Each structure stands twice: as structure tokens, then as C-alpha cells.
Amino acid sequence: MAKTQLNVRVDEGTARAARERALARGMSVNRYIEELVRQDTGEVGHTFVEAAADFMKSYENVFAEEFGTDREGRRAHRSEGRH
Known part of the structure; x- marks a missing residue:
């Protein structure tokens, strides 16, 4: 644009x-x-999606650690012993 x-x-x-x-x-x-x-x-919907994408990118490592996958969708190693 x-x-x-x-x-x-x-x-x-x-x-x-x-x-x-x-x-x-x-x-x-x-x-x-x-x-x-x-x-x-x-245009709130577009802004929300952009903000959500920024949020997910910022906390990508936290989500991977908590939910057990990395960017490529592989299981991440957890230090707590939970799987």
C-alpha cells in the first residue's frame, strides 16, 4: 500500500x-x-491479528517450553520431567 x-x-x-x-x-x-x-x-480485527502475532513471536520460547514443541513442531526438551 x-x-x-x-x-x-x-x-x-x-x-x-x-x-x-x-x-x-x-x-x-x-x-x-x-x-x-x-x-x-x-480495522480492529487486522490490528488484533498483528498484535497477536507480535505477542506469539515475543513469547515463542515460553510457549515451546510449556507446551513441548519448537518452531518446527518437534517436541521440545523439558527440564521439569513432565511430558
């Missing part, structure tokens, strides 16, 4: 909050603002 530049002016507190929220989510301010607009215009 082609991108269009949009310039906006906000007070420093709003700008700081946007930067902090984007950083906390591991994304650019541009992507953060874009996702907020998508949510507001009804």
Missing part, C-alpha cells in the same frame, strides 16, 4: 505519550498512530 505523509501538530505532552507508548510496544510512532486510526475506523 502506498504511503502518504501526514503532518500533525500536537502538544508536547501528547507527543511524549505517543513516543512512550510506541516504544513500549516496540514500534515506530508512525506505526503506533496508524494503528490507532485503524482501530478507530473499524
Whole structure:
């Protein structure tokens, strides 16, 4: 999808909050603002799927350890002795 530049002016507190929220989510301010607009215009399902994918990627090792499979679907070795 082609991108269009949009310039906006906000007070420093709003700008700081946007930067902090984007950083906390591991994304650019541009992507953060874009996702907020998508949510507001009804594209929540797409945003949810992206967020879920990011979450799964972030916690992939935890899931593999807990549920016993690695990225390729093989059984992972558990240290607790459960199988």
C-alpha cells in the first residue's frame, strides 16, 4: 500500500505519550498512530491479528517450553520431567 505523509501538530505532552507508548510496544510512532486510526475506523480485527502475532513471536520460547514443541513442531526438551 502506498504511503502518504501526514503532518500533525500536537502538544508536547501528547507527543511524549505517543513516543512512550510506541516504544513500549516496540514500534515506530508512525506505526503506533496508524494503528490507532485503524482501530478507530473499524480495522480492529487486522490490528488484533498483528498484535497477536507480535505477542506469539515475543513469547515463542515460553510457549515451546510449556507446551513441548519448537518452531518446527518437534517436541521440545523439558527440564521439569513432565511430558
